[in-house]
Amino acid sequence: MxxxxxxxxxxxxxxxxxxxxxxxxxxxxxxxxxxxxxAESDVDQVRRIRTLLSAGLPTTLIAQVLPCVREDGGRLVPCAGLVADLSRERARIDARIDDLAASRRVLDAVITAGETEPYDIAPPRDRPADRRANPTR
DNA sequence: TTTCTAACA
DNA sequence: TGTTAGGA
Structure with a gap:
């Protein structure tokens, strides 16, 4: 068609x-x-795309996930291989988050040390505002 | 009439 | 995404 x-x-x-x-x-x-x-199958394919898109998945991820998903009465069931791959990717992300958090702790320690130094005359002009996502942490 | 690409709103 | 231009 x-x-x-x-x-x-x-x-x-x-x-x-x-x-x-x-x-x-x-x-x-x-x-x-x-x-x-x-192809005829594209009618269902488009419905799946709409489903994944409404679920908030970016088109780039859908392009990877789509060829590996089957439909079971309205439910999307990813095949085992895909889940394994995504789980691995998730683990990699977790590892990177841990590394970044460690880096942040080091930077926070240095920043804190610097802030305890006397600067009562005038705040340095080149010191940028606190742009951390969560300044309370 | 239908579809195509490209590009603007 | 919708819409439009200019073609085939």
């Missing part, structure tokens, strides 16, 4: 369908004319 029919059947605008392709979420074939040709 061409883009017009898919748009009608999914209630998603042609503009959006082209955008999804641009984001790597859909890969329609092309006619010699350049017209996009979608």
């Amino acid at each position: 061409r883009i017009g029919e898919l748009a009608r059947r999914t209630a998603v605008s042609e503009r959006l369908l082209r955008y999804y392709e641009e984001q790597g979420l859909l890969r329609p074939a092309r006619l010699p004319s350049g017209y996009r040709v979608y």
